[in-house]
Amino acid sequence: MTVLADRIEMAESTDGLTLDMMFEWLEKMPVPEGYKAEVVGGNIFMTPQRDTPWEIIADIYDQLRVKYPRKRIKSDVRIDYPGHLNGFASDVTLLSESATRNDKGLWRCEDVEFIAEVISRRTAGNDYGPKKDAYAAADVPVYLIVDPYAGEWHLHTLPKDGTYHGDVGFGFGEEIDLTGTPVGLVLETDGFPRD
Numbered sequence: 005m006t007v008l009a010d011r012i013e014m015a016e017s018t019d020g021l022t023l024d025m026m027f028e029w030l031e032k033m034p035v036p037e038g039y040k041a042e043v044v045g046g047n048i049f050m051t052p053q054r055d056t057p058w059e060i061i062a063d064i065y066d067q068l069r070v071k072y073p074r075k076r077i078k079s080d081v082r083i084d085y086p087g088h089l090n091g092f093a094s095d096v097t098l099l100s101e102s103a104t105r106n107d108k109g110l111w112r113c114e115d116v117e118f119i120a121e122v123i124s125r126r127t128a129g130n131d132y133g134p135k136k137d138a139y140a141a142a143d144v145p146v147y148l149i150v151d152p153y154a155g156e157w158h159l160h161t162l163p164k165d166g167t168y169h170g171d172v173g174f175g176f177g178e179e180i181d182l183t184g185t186p187v188g189l190v191l192e193t194d195g196f197p198r199d
Contacts, residue, residue: 021046023084023091024108040080044130046089056152056199057122061095064120064150067191068098076101078111085113085138092135096120098187113142117186120148132158141166146185152199161185 026043039050061079068077078097085092096119103115119139121131131149139147140163147160147168159180161170176198180191 042093043091045134051124051127056197060122060150060196064096083111083113086141087138090138094119095122116144118146122150140168155198
């Protein structure tokens with residue numbers, strides 16, 4: 005078993021509570037329509053889906069679809085990450101061509117090449133903090149945070165030893181050059197709406 009798989013397994017079994025149990029509870033809860041639920045550090049977060057973030061998510065998806073088949077691009081699909089009870093449903097996920105599911109039928113974080121998160125005010129701390137740390141610990145090569153409130157984006161690359169060592173950010177309108185990464189394309193941001 006790989007070190008990363010060991011980390012995820014250990015993170016899933018703290019005091020008898022597992023991510024599977026938490027997601028089973030979520031399936032039984034009356035989660036309001038239009039809300040996204042995920043588990044970050046053992047805490048359940050429910051975030052309303054709003055027009056502005058959805059427009060940005062759709063824009064990123066459309067740009068990725070120019071190069072990648074639909075089956076490699078996911079949105080709001082649970083993937084477990086290293087750390088204490090981390091089951092994220094990222095806004096946009098690009099999987100490697102050789103991606104496989106684990107024994108639970110979930111996509112493996114080892115196969116993630118790109119994540120984009122569009123922040124909401126209430127959960128922005130997760131995207132800039134524990135989720136960023138978990139993505140770096142999983143060696144996700146490219147992590148993009150899009151902030152419609154500030155009208156800017158932040159790109160994190162070069163994960164090593166649980167930290168991103170490449171960080172750059174600009175305002176909407178500036179291209180996101182991912183040609184030197186596994187993504188291999190440029191994302192346009194001039195169509196990203198502000199909130």
